[in-house]
Amino acid sequence: MTLIKEQDYGTPARSGEATVSVEIDGKTVLVPEGTSVMRAAAECGIDIPKLCATDNLEPFGSCRLCLVDIDGRKGSPASCTTPVADGMKVRTQTPELAELRRGVMELYISDHPLDCLTCPANGGCELQDMAGVVGLREVRYGFDGENHLDLPTDSTNPYFDFDASKCIACSRCVRACGEVQGTFALTIEGRGFDSKVAAGAGGTFMESECVSCGACVQACPTSTLQERSVVQLGMPTRSVITTCAYCGVGCSFKAELRGDEVVRMVPYKDGKANEGHSCVKGRFAFGYASHPDRQLKPMVRERITDPWREVEWEEAIGYVGSRMLDIQARHGAGAIGGISSSRCTNEEVYVVQKMVRAAFGNNNVDTCARVCHSPTGYGLKQTYGTSAGTQDFKSVDKADVILIIGANPTDAHPVFGSRIKRRLRQGAKLIVADPRKIDLVRSPHIQAEHHLPVRPGTNVALINAMSHVVVTEGLVDREFVEERCEDFAEWERFISAPEHSPEAVESITGIPAAELRAATRLYASARNATIMYGLGVTEHSQGSTMVMGMANLAMATGNIGREGVGVNPLRGQNNVQGSCDMGSFPHELPGYRHVSDEVVRGTFETLWGRVLDPEPGLRIPNMFDAAIDGTFRGLFVQGEDIVQSDPNTQHVTAALSSMELVVVQDLFLNETSKYAHVFLPGTSFLEKNGTFTNAERRINRVRPVMAPRTGKHEWEIVCEIAQAMGYPMKYDDSAQIMDEIAFTTPTFSGVSFAKLDQVGSVQWPCNDAAPEGTPIMHIDGFVRGRGRFVQTDYVPTQERSTRKFPLILTTGRILSQYNVGAQTRRTGNSAWHPEDMLEMHPHDAEVRGIRDGDTVALASRVGETTLRVKIAERMPVGVVYTTFHHPVTGANVVTTENSDWATNCPEYKVTAVQVSLKHPTPAAAVVR
Amino acid sequence: MxxxxxxxxxxxxxxxxxxxxxxxxxxxxxxxxxxxxxxxPGRTTVRICRAEACQSVGAAGLVEQAKNRLGVGLGETTPDGSVTLEQVFCLGNCAIGPSVQVGDRLYGRVGPQELDRLLEVTA
Amino acid sequence: MTEVTVYVPRDSAARSVGADQVAERIAAAAGPRARVVRNGSRGLLWLEPLVEVETPAGRVAYGPVTPDDVEDLLDAGLLDGAGHRLCLGPTEEIAWLRDQTRVTFARVGVIDPLSPDDYTAHGGLAGLRRALSLAPEQVVAEVTDSGLRGRGGAGFPAGIKWKTVLGAESDLKFVCCNADEGDSGTFADRMLMEGDPFTLIEGMAIAAWATGASEGYIYIRSEYPDAVATMRAAIDAAYARGWLGKRVLDQDFTFDLFVRVGGGAYICGEETSMLESLEGKRGTVRAKPPIPALEGLFGRPTVVNNVLTLGSVPMIMADGAEAFAGLGVGRSRGTQVFQLGGNIARGGIVETAFGITLGELVEGYGGGTRSGRPVRAVQVGGPLGAYLPTSRFDLPMDYEAFAAAGAMVGHGGVVVFDDTVDMAGQARFAMEFCAAESCGKCTPCRIGAVRGVEVIDRIVAGENRSANLKVLNDLCHLMTEGSLCAMGGLTPMPVRSALTHFPGDFGATSEEERR
Amino acid sequence: MTATHTPPHIRMSNEIAVQFRNRDPAWAAEQIAAHIHSFWDPRMRARLLADVTADDDRLDPLIVAAAALLPPARANG
Structure with missing residues (x-):
């Protein structure tokens, strides 16, 4: 494969309904009204020279290379800023235009280093290309005039350099930072000839607000902003299109390689989830794949106190198989189980659940979605009939009001966060319900209409109060409810009760009633209102209740079943949706079908040749309980560090310590592998061949850019374990696994690798009824027929602040790090977040004598850990916050066994804690 | 602004x-x-108009005179912080130039003596 | 003893040559005998400070009056309008003023600029009252029929612009007055704002009514502190009288008006960069389309007109389109406020119908150079206007005639140079000015202006003369054709005109000059 | 505050019960039974049933009622 160069149409596509016909260089082309002359030309194969124009940025008109001749117009208008008009006749190539373009290039080059041959962008430089295109042969101004050649290079960013001497002041980086990313970290400083790109207030990139999303690097037409990897390794020579393995946005990337070495990851314009944008993780933090910490050989040990012994694959797999069988022989079929990973591909996850159900002969399979989004599956299934979000990301472009609850997209789903910001800048209104003042509450150029600083653990009271306002203020969409829903009358009676009024719950949620009413009116009276939520909804004792509460609100206001509306989970990891879809829950076969369903079971039994257990198996927390109990003794863990990520670490380690066989499959030795007997090296996404399904149900291809460094695909290992246990399980390749998924699962029946390679990606359901997939769900009716209103009582969590533990701890993620940090900590991203910090309100710090940077003890009733404090105005009084990216912090040492009543999703977001000063920061370090 | x-x-x-x-x-x-x-800036900003109308009646000489007298270039402040000398392009007093602005106060028909007097007062 | 009204201008030009001290001296010396009114300037700037005394026979003028002249004048009977060596006779009879057609400047210098009563007593508000009695469409039609063209330099018909704004759908529209009068040689905007601010307010209110706008901004350059202060005071007074705000003149019409002060950037006189600046951003130029009339301030439909354009509107509405259209020549209707400056004997404001020749302005009104030396060159239309030799004094002041001659009327500023001028230096300055004031957005202007200075230096130094002349010519062509806005697009005009008309100053050989 | 030594199945079932506190008890028992049947591993169900039989006073009455509606379960998963 060669390097993929996507066509740059120069200006964004327009979606005007009317089309106009223009003639360009004799060719006639039909384009939507509002399309630029430049884009119209590109669409009929005519490339007009350009430098400041690129098709993900609004036209700017500064470089003046794209001048054209238009009949009846004076002078030479710029084709990028001139919209087409019907009947317009354009010439793009005349001797006069050629002379003007050469003149422009002559000016550019008179202030540009003449180092093309040694420049890292050589061969990939638009300035160089344009000099060639316009036929520049000499620079008659000479090179000793005023210039910028002595400007210094800023190398503070870990991933890219800013060489100001090469800058042509086209502003593409500045515009990309604003228009695409929405951070506005860059500007042009000064004016006239002194104009130059500056970060922040003229300091370095690292001192600025730059979030290192890479949009500026992407936009730069020269080598001014250049990936350091390109400087070091040279220009890539081939590309492979694949999918990012970080968050649930599921961005498409071109992995660009030189030989077998990945030089850079470039966001792919045709990727439907990201449309050419990226964040610091996907764009730059791929170096972990080649990190020396990677364990590439299998290892075995008898006891967890023994040293590891590297062995061949055969031995390791044989060992796992025989030990698992041995445990079952002694303790029963149900004594073993497996946990699949939301970071692995659909195919890898599918084979794990198949191994458990068919080879282990039980349903003891669960996935890490248990600890994040299991309530989403439960809640949306109960109300709408399908365990997934209702919209595609693009839908938010049509939303007039966006309600974000318990999610922090600019950190956790940055590319979608940028999309939300763009929509807000276009005029949509935002309501944020979150204890913290997250970035979306107020950041440059955007501001939420309402911030509802809900007290942790009181979400259901909040959502009920919103529904109460809708019902009692006449904001119900009666027509929608009558036509499409059921159980409304009972729900209406329930929710109208005065105990759900904003005034009644004010003291519970901490949200002023007037504010809540105003926010609800805004949501309910919008033409299109959408709800986005994250783990701040699910990771509670009433996570599932809250999901149903949101579903009620959306139905009551008719905000379901079209663009711009819906109820949408922002999934944490790359394949949370997929791992759930693949039947990773102990009660469900692929496609969310209950194990007790004989017809469904029959399909699998016939295909798999085994009788399947009709009773649900153990969920992850139940596995730990059963392990301590002695009825659960063997565990296969795929790509998840449960010791670090699951709550109440002491309980987890106690469970693992009491097991006979713990098998860990991962990239790196981790906290869990400390309790493992077998370590099976896993593959990074760069080695995988399969699919990920993102938060919008989009199935994206993951293509290998290199062979597995371990010598084996992860699905092969799983198959071989099953075989070692006597169950024949074999595939030629991962495409065959997807074919089996399609064969057994109606919502996937139209999916195959061939189809994905052909159309790029599809959103399930994808079958005969929807061959191109389903961007928006529940358009003509709910999946379950009628949407069901569920009564959602608010039940306070048992976790409450007390005299001993007066503060509430809530946990989350930060932009530069990801989950347990296994990947990101092994990249340059640690430059931004070298440690987990405890954020607390100045008042809470003050009364404890704590200053910024001090080391404190963080204690709950289950444990205690130590970390440093960051005083943060965005925290509410009484609530502290930390991340769990670093094992040394062990944030989950303090989280408890409390969980969602319906799904056992842990209550990560509410832990009563106390914070006390351990040692102050040395005075010298305070001054920063 | x-x-x-x-x-x-x-x-x-x-x-x-x-x-x-x-x-x-x-x-x-x-x-x-x-x-x-x-x-x-310095305690007083002295701006000398360098636009065409004032050029036609000797602005260039005034600029040189001010630079020499204050010992600073255009855009600079005297070491004692008393005066910042700046150029300006047009003060809207083109019929009776050369024009000089001292603080917010405009002066027209500024000859060499007048400039000396203005700089004297600001020093 | 009756109190005599004495007028001493408060215009900043008059103040720059001692009007404040003159006024103080008169007040102190005359005591209760005189009421000193600080009027605007009559525009006879070479006579400033010009003191007028109200007599039964009309106002009598004296000037230029220095503070030291005051005692002598009072002794001689100033308050009775008596003769004196500084006495100029009845003001209206001064030939320089008498021969003009004062329309936009009709009240400037006559009234106390901040007296609403003076304003209405002299015909103020008649235009707005009439406009409010008409439908917006009718007002737009009237302005269109008057032939009023934008006085900022581009000469775009005001009525067409207004019609576009009126037709644009939006819940919010703006009227912006471009008072960023940065062109050297122009000062009419400033004098109107300092001398008759209510006229501008009335003109903007009419524009707002005609286009459905409810908010207005006057963008004034920071170099004009007196204009800023006067406009702000006038707006306060207008609010107090119900001329602005909710229910303007008790009609169902709301119009709020604000002053915004520039930050020292010539480019902000360009309408789109002014809008950027008004939005609090860097004053870089926007590409057009979209035109401001459809997507202007904060993306809303916006009327952007210059001070003189808006200042002409009240008269058009008061007297009807025909009165205005009856003046002028060809497509240049009405009057233009010419401003004579630079090395000129009688500098100031000459408001007259279009069509007067350049020579009549410079030699007739202007009286030649102040230095007494021969006129060598005249720059018309600001720093981006052409330099013309005396041989072109026959040119009539008319947008089209000037364009045909490779020049422009622009904002009507005329700057005179005597024979000591170095035209290569002036050409170089044009490029230098462009380099200093370019917003930096487009390449031809950002880099071209700097290279232009360098190339002219090489030409003057005699380095590869013919090759560098070709480079300069190509650069001028590129800047003209390729620049994003008029700043880069017009900078070649003074350069090329200097080269064309004064080649000798660039070191041309006599043979080259003959060619 | 939850005592950490409360057996998980009791803690979990009580957490379910409290969600149905305001519902009709008979309906609630039915719902709870259906939920437990759908989502719980048989060995947890078995322990719950055993505790109900043993009259463990830590169990919510709603759970006791629900348990009556549950089928028996195998104790070792």
């Missing part, structure tokens, strides 16, 4: 927060306009 005199770099984050802009936005604006100095 309200009249801010000068903008201390330390004030940029505060201004940015106040206006809900990024630091870069504010920096870009501050560096675009000549009126926003990043350092405090």
């Amino acid at each position: 309200e009249d801010l005199g000068h903008v201390d770099p330390a004030a940029i984050p505060i201004l940015a927060d106040e206006l809900n802009l990024s630091k870069a936005d504010v920096h870009g604006v501050v560096t675009f306009y000549h009126d926003f100095r990043q350092s405090a």
Whole structure:
């Protein structure tokens, strides 16, 4: 494969309904009204020279290379800023235009280093290309005039350099930072000839607000902003299109390689989830794949106190198989189980659940979605009939009001966060319900209409109060409810009760009633209102209740079943949706079908040749309980560090310590592998061949850019374990696994690798009824027929602040790090977040004598850990916050066994804690 | 663009927060306009018009005279901090130039003696 | 003893040559005998400070008056309008003023600029009252029929612009007055704002009514502190009288007006960069389309007109389109406010119908150079206007005639140079000015202006003369054709005109000059 | 505050019960039974049933009622 160069149409596509016909260089082309002359030309194969124009940025008109001749117009208008008009006749190539373009290039080059041959962008430089295109042969101004050649290079960013001497002041980086990313970290400083790109207030990139999303690097037409990897390794020579393995946005990337070495990851314009944008993780933090910490050989040990012994694959797999069988022989079929990973591909996850159900002969399979989004599956299934979000990301472009609850997209789903910001800048209104003042509450150029600083653990009271306002203020969409829903009358009676009024719950949620009413009116009276939520909804004792509460609100206001509306989970990891879809829950076969369903079971039994257990198996927390109990003794863990990520670490380690066989499959030795007997090296996404399904149900291809460094695909290992246990399980390749998924699962029946390679990606359901997939769900009716209103009582969590533990701890993620940090900590991203910090309100710090940077003890009733404090105005009084990216912090040492009543999703977001000063920061370090 | 005199770099984050802009936005604006100095000017700013109308009646000589007398270049402040000397392009007093602005006060028909007198007073 | 009204201008030009001290001296010396009114300037700037005394026979003028002249004048009977060596006779009879057609400037210098009563007593508000009695469409039609063209330099018909704004759908529209009068040689905007601010307010209110706008901004350059202060005071007074705000003149019409002060950037006189600046951003130029009339301030439909354009509107509405259209020549209707400056004996405001020749302005009104040396060159239309030799004094002041001659009327500024001028230096300055004031957005202007200075230096130094002349010519062509806005697009005009008309100053050989 | 030594199945079932506190008890028992049947591993169900039989006073009455509606379960998964 060669390097993929996507066509740059120069200006964004327009979606005007009317089309106009223009003639360009004799060719006639039909384009939507509002399309630029430049884009119209590109669409009929005519490339007009350009430098400041690129098709993900609004036209700017500064470089003046794209001048054209238009009949009846004076002078030479710029084709990028001139919209087409019907009947317009354009010439793009005349001797006069050629002379003007050469003149422009002559000016550019008179202030540009003449180092093309040694420049890292050589061969990939638009300035160089344009000099060639316009036929520049000499620079008659000479090179000793005023210039910028002595400007210094800023190398503070870990991933890219800013060489100001090469800058042509086209502003593409500045515009990309604003228009695409929405951070506005860059500007042009000064004016006239002194104009130059500056970060922040003229300091370095690292001192600025730059979030290192890479949009500026992407936009730069020269080598001014250049990936350091390109400087070091040279220009890539081939590309492979694949999918990012970080968050649930599921961005498409071109992995660009030189030989077998990945030089850079470039966001792919045709990727439907990201449309050419990226964040610091996907764009730059791929170096972990080649990190020396990677364990590439299998290892075995008898006891967890023994040293590891590297062995061949055969031995390791044989060992796992025989030990698992041995445990079952002694303790029963149900004594073993497996946990699949939301970071692995659909195919890898599918084979794990198949191994458990068919080879282990039980349903003891669960996935890490248990600890994040299991309530989403439960809640949306109960109300709408399908365990997934209702919209595609693009839908938010049509939303007039966006309600974000318990999610922090600019950190956790940055590319979608940028999309939300763009929509807000276009005029949509935002309501944020979150204890913290997250970035979306107020950041440059955007501001939420309402911030509802809900007290942790009181979400259901909040959502009920919103529904109460809708019902009692006449904001119900009666027509929608009558036509499409059921159980409304009972729900209406329930929710109208005065105990759900904003005034009644004010003291519970901490949200002023007037504010809540105003926010609800805004949501309910919008033409299109959408709800986005994250783990701040699910990771509670009433996570599932809250999901149903949101579903009620959306139905009551008719905000379901079209663009711009819906109820949408922002999934944490790359394949949370997929791992759930693949039947990773102990009660469900692929496609969310209950194990007790004989017809469904029959399909699998016939295909798999085994009788399947009709009773649900153990969920992850139940596995730990059963392990301590002695009825659960063997565990296969795929790509998840449960010791670090699951709550109440002491309980987890106690469970693992009491097991006979713990098998860990991962990239790196981790906290869990400390309790493992077998370590099976896993593959990074760069080695995988399969699919990920993102938060919008989009199935994206993951293509290998290199062979597995371990010598084996992860699905092969799983198959071989099953075989070692006597169950024949074999595939030629991962495409065959997807074919089996399609064969057994109606919502996937139209999916195959061939189809994905052909159309790029599809959103399930994808079958005969929807061959191109389903961007928006529940358009003509709910999946379950009628949407069901569920009564959602608010039940306070048992976790409450007390005299001993007066503060509430809530946990989350930060932009530069990801989950347990296994990947990101092994990249340059640690430059931004070298440690987990405890954020607390100045008042809470003050009364404890704590200053910024001090080391404190963080204690709950289950444990205690130590970390440093960051005083943060965005925290509410009484609530502290930390991340769990670093094992040394062990944030989950303090989280408890409390969980969602319906799904056992842990209550990560509410832990009563106390914070006390351990040692102050040395005075010298305070001054920063 | 309200009249801010000068903008201390330390004030940029505060201004940015106040206006809900990024630091870069504010920096870009501050560096675009000549009126926003990043350092405090002298106690008095003397601006000599160098536009065509004043050129035609001897502005160039006044600029040289002021530079020599104050010992600073255009855009610079005297070491004692008393005077900042600046050029300006047009003060709207083109019929009776050369024109000089001292603080907010405009002077027309400024000859060499008049300039000396103006600089004397500011020193 | 009756109190005599004495007028001493408060215009900043008059103040720049001692009007404040003159006024103080008169007040002190005359005591209760005189009421000193600080009026605007009559525009006879070479006579400033010009003191007028109200007599039964009309106002009598004296000037230029220095503070030291005051005692002598009072002794001689100033308050009775008596003769004196500084006495100029009845003001209206001064030939320089008498021969003009004062329309936009009719009240300037006559009234106390901040007296609403003076304003209405002299015909103020008649235009707005009539406009409010008409439908917006009718007002737009009237302005269109008057032939009023934008006085900022581009000469775009005001009525067409207004019609576009009126037709644009939006819940919010703006009227912006471009008072960023940065062109050297122009000062009419300033004098109107300092001398008759209510006229501008009335003109903007009419524009707002005609286009459905509810908010207005006057963008004034920071170099004009007196104009800023006067406009602000006038707006306060207008609010107090119900001429602005909710229910303007008790009609169902709301119009709020604000003053915004520039930050020292010539480019902000370009309408789109002014809008950027008004939005609090860097004053870089926007590409057009979209035109401001459809997507202007904060993306809303916006009327952007210059001070003189808006200042002409009240008269058009008061007297009807025909009265205005009856003046002028060809497509240049009405009057133009010419401003004579630079090395000129009688500099100031000459408001007259279009069509007067350049020579009549410079030699007739202007009286030649102040230095007494021969006129060598005249720059018309600001720093981006052409330099013309005396041989072109026959040119009539008319947008089209000037365009045909490779020049422009622009904002009507005329700057005179005597024979000591170095035209290569002036050409170089044009490029230098462009380099200093370019917003930096487009390449031809950002880099071209700097290279232009360098190339002219090489030409003057005699380095590869013919090759560098070709480079300069190509650069001028590129800047003209390729620049984003008029700043880069017009900078070649003074350069090329200097080269064309004064080649000798660039070191041309006599043979080259003959060619 | 939850005592950590409360057996998980009791803690979990009580957490379910409290969600149905305001519902009709008979309906609630039915719902709870259906939920437990759908989502719980048989060995947890078995322990719950055993505790109900043993009259463990830590169990919510709603759970006791629900348990009556549950089928028996195998104790070792």
